[in-house]
Amino acid sequence: MRVARSSRMPSGGAWWLLALLPVAWGVALSMGAYPLSLGRVLSVLWGELTGLGAGGYSDLDATVVMDLRAPRVLFGALAGGGLALGGVCMQALFRNPLADPGLMGLSSGAALGAAGITLLAPALPEVLRHTAALPLAAFGGGWLVTVLVYRVSSWGGAVRVDSMLLMGIAVNALCGAVLGILMFVADDAQLRNLTFWSFGSLGRADWRTTAVLAAAAVPAALALRRLAGPMNALLMGEAEAAALGVRVERLKSVLVLLTCWMVSLVVAMSGLIGFVGLVIPHIGRLMFGPGHGRLLPASLVLGALFLPLVDMVCRTVMAPAELPIGLVTALTGTPFFLFLLIRREARA
Secondary structure, three states, X not given: OHHHHHHOOOOOOHHHHHHHHHHHHHHHHHOOOOOOOHHHHHHHHHHHHHOOOOOOOOHHHHHHHHHHHHHHHHHHHHHHHHHHHHHHHHHHHHOOOOOOHHHHOHHHHHHHHHHHHHHHHXXXXXXXXXXXXXXXXXHHHHHHHHHHHHHHOOHHHOOOHHHHHHHHHHHHHHHHHHHHHHHHHOOHHHHHHHHHHHHOOOOOOOHHHHHHXXXXXXXXXXXXXXXXXXXXXXXXXXXHHHHOOOOHHHHHHHHHHHHHHHHHHHXXXXXXXXXXXXXXXXXXXXXXXXXXXXXXXXXXXXXXXXXXXXXXXXXXXXXXXXXXXXXXXXXXXXXXXXXXXXXXXXXX
C-alpha cells in the first residue's frame, strides 16, 4: 500500500487539540459528588505520582482522585477515542458519512452476549460467576456477530460492502428479537442488571480495565494511522483505489478487524455507548477536512476529550446519583444525526 506515505500529518493538523486534554481531564477530575479544586487535584497527582509528598490534601482526596476518578477519566478517554476511530473506519469502508460500528451488528451482538450470561449466571459454576463474566460474554457476542456478518459478506474472497450492510441490518434485527425474548423471561434482578448495563456507564472502570483497554486500543490506533493514505484512496471507489496500488480486500478486512477489536472491548467493559462513533468523526471533518491524515488523529483526540467530559456531566448533574452515559450521548447525538440527515437531503 504505497499510498500510505500520504498519511503523514500535515502541518497545522490536529496536534493542537492535545493541549486541551490536560485541561478537560483536570476539570473531569475535580468535578463530581465530592468536588475538589483544581489546585488540590494537582497536589494529589504530584504527591501520589512522585512519592515526594505534598500538603493540602487528605487521604479521602487521594482516594477519590487516584482510585476513583483518574482511572475513570483515562478509561473514558481511551473508550471515546476507540469509538471515534471505529466510526471513521466504518465511514471509510461504507463510503458513507452516516455509518457507524453498529451497522455490523457489533453492539447488538455484545448486548445479546451480556443478556445470555446474565440469565445463565445462576446455572454456571462458581468459578465462572466472576465479575469478568459479563464483559467477556459481551466481547464474545460482539466478535461472533461481526465474524458472521463478515464471512457471509465475503463469498468468493471479496468483501461486498453492500452485502455487509444488509447482513448487519438483518443481524441487528435478529439479535434485537432474541434480546427481547431473553428480557421477557428474565426475573426482576436479571432485568435490572441487564438494563443498567445496556444504558452504558464508566463506573466499572479501574486501573486494571484501563490498562487492558490501553494495551488493546493503542496498537490498533497506531496501525490505523499507517492506513490513512489507503483509506483516502478507498473513498474514491474500490477500482480507483486498486489502480493506485491499494490492496482493497486486505484493507477492508483490516478495517473490519480493527473496528471490531476496539469497539468490542469498549462495549464489553462499559456497556452500550451510542453516537460517539457517528458524531465525533463529523466534528473532525468540520474542523480539519475529510483527509484521514488529519481526521484519524483529530477523531482520536476529540473522542478522548468528549467522553470524559460527558461522564463528568453524568456524575455531577444529579449527584450523588449518576446518569447513564449511553443515554446522555444519545440525547446529544440524536439532534446532530438529524441535522446531518436534513443537510444531506437539502444538498441532494
